[in-house]
Amino acid sequence: MTYPYLSIDLAKIEHNARVIVGLCKEHGIAVTGVTKVVRGDPDIARAMLRGGVVSIADSRFENLHRLREGGVPEPYLLLRLPPLSGVDQAVELAGLSLESEPAVLEALSEAALRRDQVHQVILMVELGDLREGLWPEDLIPLVDEALALPGIHIAGLGANLACLGGVMPSEANMRRLVDLAEAMEDHFGLRLDWISGINSSGLDLIVSGRMPPRVNHARIGEAILLGRETTRRHPWPGTFQDAFRLHAEVLEVKRKPTSPLGERGEDAFGHVPPVEDGGESWRALLNLGRQDVAVEGLTPADPRLRITGASSDYLVLDVSAAGEGEIKVGTVVDFHPNYAALLAAMTSEYVKKERAGRDSARSSRQFMKWGFMNSDD
Numbered sequence: 001m002t003y004p005y006l007s008i009d010l011a012k013i014e015h016n017a018r019v020i021v022g023l024c025k026e027h028g029i030a031v032t033g034v035t036k037v038v039r040g041d042p043d044i045a046r047a048m049l050r051g052g053v054v055s056i057a058d059s060r061f062e063n064l065h066r067l068r069e070g071g072v073p074e075p076y077l078l079l080r081l082p083p084l085s086g087v088d089q090a091v092e093l094a095g096l097s098l099e100s101e102p103a104v105l106e107a108l109s110e111a112a113l114r115r116d117q118v119h120q121v122i123l124m125v126e127l128g129d130l131r132e133g134l135w136p137e138d139l140i141p142l143v144d145e146a147l148a149l150p151g152i153h154i155a156g157l158g159a160n161l162a163c164l165g166g167v168m169p170s171e172a173n174m175r176r177l178v179d180l181a182e183a184m185e186d187h188f189g190l191r192l193d194w195i196s197g198i199n200s201s202g203l204d205l206i207v208s209g210r211m212p213p214r215v216n217h218a219r220i221g222e223a224i225l226l227g228r229e230t231t232r233r234h235p236w237p238g239t240f241q242d243a244f245r246l247h248a249e250v251l252e253v254k255r256k257p258t259s260p261l262g263e264r265g266e267d268a269f270g271h272v273p274p275v276e277d278g279g280e281s282w283r284a285l286l287n288l289g290r291q292d293v294a295v296e297g298l299t300p301a302d303p304r305l306r307i308t309g310a311s312s313d314y315l316v317l318d319v320s321a322a323g324e325g326e327i328k329v330g331t332v333v334d335f336h337p338n339y340a341a342l343l344a345a346m347t348s349e350y351v352k353k354e355r356a357g358r359d360s361a362r363s364s365r366q367f368m369k370w371g372f373m374n375s376d377d
Ligand SMILES: *Cc1c(COP(=O)(O)O)cnc(C)c1O
Pocket: 034, 036, 059, 079, 080, 098, 160, 198, 199, 200, 201, 219, 220, 221, 222, 223, 230
């Protein structure tokens, strides 16, 4: 094995999906699994599907392509608004997409007709997070136009929260979404299949029992992959937080001062690092850096270890709290990545990916073979 690498436990992902899907199901909500943070990895998508998600969603054409090449069942949901220049790809790769612009709907309709298809859309409304979505007062006029487009079918109404503005899903904003959907249904005499209310930030609202019953669709990534809701990043009960682990190798261990020696200017990234003068410490240098991962998003699996800095290719760990000689040249150190770190590690070509756990029995065999059973799971 060469380091760094990311180990991916598919059995844990499947388990997490089953927990989240079960909870949502009790409240009449179908879950689409979101694979954008793992670049549309087909094995991970399949683990989500085994755990009960009804379909797979991703934000990028390249990822949808990867899912298709990997044989993951379609249709897929395209999560990011398609560009006007990309409507043909949108129609080709996704059966369903999130939309908010009249010009794009028109072009999508034409693209769908060119392929003898009808493309399904979920119209996104702005509920305050200020990312994608049309203002509620523009909804009726837009639907009026969209209904005249023969290549488009309006499958639902949706909203996205907690991604840009950090606005949490609430009974009030979900009620607003349902009211808008019902006003639209009454006005045009139609019935929407989907009211797509939430992502991983909406789990607490579901559990509280205050989710309006007509919200029947969730698009969930992080809660399945990392086992956390996303308003406070609490571990979600009954899920694993460590389906992904990053492993790096120690290259050097020396006792060094905590404060740099000599006159100081900027570091490699244009910052002047803060000085902490804590005397001397045992520092381990690892083969992991900013070219591999978002370093700020890593937590050492061993709580005695502390990240004190990183450059493109090195990570510095204070290992003073570990036992004498425990961390030495060649030792492999494990980290838990958060969402940003996982995104970067999945995207970095320098980080190898190792998948295990198609089923639990095979998973534990694999893990023993690789010798990282001594983790905290
Ligand atoms: C990324 C994304 C999601 C999934 O968000 P998680 O926090 O990972 O559950 C859902 N909907 C949209 C529109 C997204 O862009």
